[in-house]
Amino acid sequence: MSNMLEPEQLHIDFGLGSPPDYSTFHPFPTTRFQGSKYKITDWIWENIKFLSFHSALDAFGGTGSVSHMLKQKGKQIVYNDILKFNYIIGKALIENKGTKLNERDIKFILTKDKNINYPTFIQDKFNGIFLS
Numbered sequence: 001m002s003n004m005l006e007p008e009q010l011h012i013d014f015g016l017g018s019p020p021d022y023s024t025f026h027p028f029p030t031t032r033f034q035g036s037k038y039k040i041t042d043w044i045w046e047n048i049k050f051l052s053f054h055s056a057l058d059a060f061g062g063t064g065s066v067s068h069m070l071k072q073k074g075k076q077i078v079y080n081d082i083l084k085f086n087y088i089i090g091k092a093l094i095e096n097k098g099t100k101l102n103e104r105d106i107k108f109i110l111t112k113d114k115n116i117n118y119p120t121f122i123q124d125k126f127n128g129i130f131l132s
């Protein structure tokens with residue numbers, strides 16, 4: 001782990017006091033993150049499910065796909081990633097147990113604000129390469 005981040009940024013530790021509520025559980029939101037293990041989470045589970053364990057460390061959590069799968073299986077997860085955007089995704093997707101976006105939130109996020117000057121670095125540098 002890097003010592004460039006504050007200790008509280010190094011991991012997200014959440015104890016699942018009770019199992020997740022499967023009736024309101026949502027599928028993992030897929031991304032195009034290179035190296036995501038999303039497509040093999042079923043295979044991972046098939047190969048570890050015989051182990052007796054209560055908690056797991058996802059030290060290189062990335063998209064959180066492995067943490068998300070294990071969370072659904074009722075395990076306590078410590079998610080970690082050096083990248084801040086992954087850390088934030090981990091907070092929202094893995095640590096978060098109750099907050100959901102509603103239609104109004106989503107509209108707000110997806111609506112361009114004329115008072116904000118949006119940077120175009122990614123669009124300028126990677127258009128036609130990674131983005132379609």
Ligand SMILES: C[S@@+](CC[C@H](N)C(=O)[O-])C[C@H]1O[C@@H](n2cnc3c(N)ncnc32)[C@H](O)[C@@H]1O
Pocket residue numbers: 001002033034035036037038059060061062063064065066080081082083086
């Ligand atoms: C292959 S990806 C993770 C894949 C993840 N299991 C998934 O399904 O998305 C590897 C991750 O390790 C993180 N990483 C690399 N070096 C790290 C370090 N020294 N400490 C913590 N995270 C690190 C990267 O930021 C990247 O998100």
